[in-house]
């Protein structure tokens with residue numbers, strides 16, 4: 001049982017250089033916040049940890065506002081309204097919002113949405129029915145655009161975004177190849193209906209591994225990873241290939257942009273189109289995307305997994321594990 005008069009809250013102790021470690025985080029005990037006018041008090045059930053948060057640890061990130069040193073960390077939270085305070089929510093109602101890494105957050109009504117997961121677990125509002133699911137939905141359908149007969153490669157394919165991308169690309173009729181960092185993940189990808197999968201950690205030659213799983217070349221690449229793996233995929237792009245740049249997690253801990261042989265010449269030869277995107281670009285259509293995803297999960301067309309770490313005290317550990325590939329599917333922290 002947690003004490004209901006105090007709220008544990010994680011703050012940023014210092015900005016990291018290179019790979020962050022647990023010393024970057026500090027767990028403080030504060031009074032439970034008093035909601036102001038128009039604010040509800042929310043008790044955290046699940047907290048999301050996501051790769052983009054590495055950008056928030058850095059000063060001056062472009063699309064993710066930096067966290068301030070000494071201030072509470074923020075992130076996706078599913079929680080229970082304990083004091084509605086005139087916001088229109090009911091006590092006990094489950095809401096989702098960008099709240100704090102804490103037991104309790106006071107938040108204005110416009111920053112909270114009712115959890116709309118139907119009969120599915122509330123945690124899915126942070127995963128397959130949340131930001132990562134929507135990233136997969138729009139990134140696949142609007143940016144990558146796989147078509148019947150295409151070969152599509154998905155990197156970090158056993159993660160929250162990648163696992164959904166691969167299944168949506170299969171639904172669109174593409175032949176789907178995933179890359180992931182363990183045998184357990186490769187096996188799961190085959191259960192999800194991926195046509196082939198590569199364990200990039202044990203492949204000593206990415207080029208040969210790709211030639212093996214994509215002998216007719218790559219028509220679509222959904223990139224979550226960047227770095228050497230992406231360099232290798234570029235060499236296999238077909239004429240008129242599409243590359244959706246979703247994430248570059250292999251580079252998030254690098255203080256300097258790594259340089260090396262550049263692969264852009266391949267884009268001239270193939271007339272490939274490379275397009276970055278942010279899930280937030282599609283915000284006006286989030287509700288429709290969530291409704292589609294929920295229907296597909298409910299009727300069995302879309303599978304998902306979650307890696308649940310127990311306890312707010314372990315949130316930094318769960319976050320740092322993303323960079324070691326410790327999660328299968330969506331990584332969440334169960335707080336209460």
Ligand code: NAP
Nearest residue numbers: 051135159160161180181224246247248249250278279325
């Ligand atoms: P995730 O895939 O569930 O977790 C991250 C995974 O990345 C790990 O499990 C690990 O799996 C892999 N990884 C970590 N370090 C790596 C490295 N050095 N080289 C290769 N693989 C590495 O995370 P997610 O939330 O679904 O996010 C996936 C990507 O999408 C991230 O790059 C994220 O920034 C991006 N994203 C973008 C948007 C957008 O709007 N553009 C929105 C959400 C997420 P392995 O075991 O396979 O290594």
Ligand code: FER
Nearest residue numbers: 051052131246247278279280
């Ligand atoms: C958002 C736009 C992008 C967002 C997350 C991202 C939480 C993630 C980007 C990345 O992981 O690279 O509005 O909301």
